[in-house]
Amino acid sequence: MTDGLLVLDDVHTYYGEAHILQGISLAVRQGEVVTIIGRNGAGKTTTLRSIMGIARPRRGRILLRGQDVTGFPTHRIARSGIAWVPEERRILPNLTVLDNLRLGWLATNGGGDDRVEEVFEYFPRLRERIAQRGRHLSGGEQQMLAIARALVARPSIMLVDEPTEGLAPMLVQSLTEILAVINRRxxxxxxxxxxxxxALALAHRVYVMDQGRVQFEGTPDDLRRDPGIQQRFLGV
Ligand SMILES: Nc1ncnc2c1ncn2[C@@H]1O[C@H](COP(=O)(O)OP(=O)(O)OP(=O)(O)O)[C@@H](O)[C@H]1O
Ligand SMILES: [Mg+2]
Structure with missing residues (x-):
């Protein structure tokens, strides 16, 4: 598949001599939520790091709107419209919520506080905490701040790595709903x-990864109907 907003075509990525991604091909079309699932160590984060140019693919191509961005430096990839919300969130503990958010548009060379105001519509809780320092936020608020900071850049596509990890069930629920609204808008x-x-509630399409390869691709319904895949690669 070569059509799509973001396309990975046979991407191979190594850490040193360890061959981690062994030919990942996937596509995300404009407007979709595409979810990657898979066990610990499957290569999910490495896939996102490859897209961001942090782990540089040794083979294969990454296309954004048909343009080859493989090997571009990370800041250039960010500026071309891909935002990344890393697993470990990386909000700055000594900066306020407002200043953390400002970093989102500084990174893309544009914007202003109107963009910050925009993201408060998704995260009213952050508006209440605008003057708090990052370190005083709860885990859930930090995750919201990390997503909000990515949105301030008005990305064409946002890569989000395990946003619900470690959150209480009620927060998981509300974050899921917020992500759905962000996508609908x-x-x-x-x-x-x-x-x-x-994953199944949000996704239009799903990829299951294992050992650096795509093992399954389909709709959430396709996956629900396939207990074999669920058992082999997800331990369900
Ligand atoms: N910086 C690194 N150097 C060497 N090996 C690494 C590095 N980061 C990850 N790996 C290895 O690469 C493989 C894929 O890791 P990756 O973090 O992409 O998995 P993941 O699917 O995101 O897992 P998790 O669900 O635990 O986050 C694993 O075997 C991991 O040990
Ligand atoms: Mg990971």
Missing amino acids: GTTVLLVEQALEV
Whole structure:
């Protein structure tokens, strides 16, 4: 498949001599939520790091709107419209919520506080905490801040790595709903998510990864109907 907003075509990525991604091909079309699921160590984060140019693919191509961006430096990839919400969130503990959010548009060379105001519509809780320092936020609020900071850049596509990890069930629920709204309002999402219910609730299409390869590709319904795949690769 070569059509799509974001396309990975036979991507191979190594850490040193370890051959981690062994030919990943996937596509995300404009407007979709596409979810990658798979066990620990499957290569999900490495896939996102490859897209961001942090782990540089040794073979294969990454295309954004048909343009080859493989090997571009990370800041250039960010500026071309891909935002990344890393697994470990990386909000700055000594900066306020507002200043953390400002970093989102500084990174893309544009914007202003109107963009910050925009993301508060999704995260009213952050508006209440605008002057708090990052370190005083709860885990859930930090995750919201990490997503909000990515949105401030008005990305064409947002890569989100395990946003619900470690959150209480009620927060998982509300974050799932917020991500659905963000997508409905026009942001394309590539989501890595271990919680199967969250993954299936949000995704238009799903990829199951294992050992650096795509083992399954289909709709959430296709996956629900396939207990074999669920058992082999997800331990369900
Ligand atoms: N910096 C690194 N150097 C060497 N090997 C690494 C590095 N980061 C990850 N790996 C290895 O690469 C493989 C894929 O890791 P990756 O983090 O992409 O998996 P993942 O699917 O995101 O797992 P998890 O669900 O635990 O986050 C694993 O075997 C991991 O041990
Ligand atoms: Mg990971």
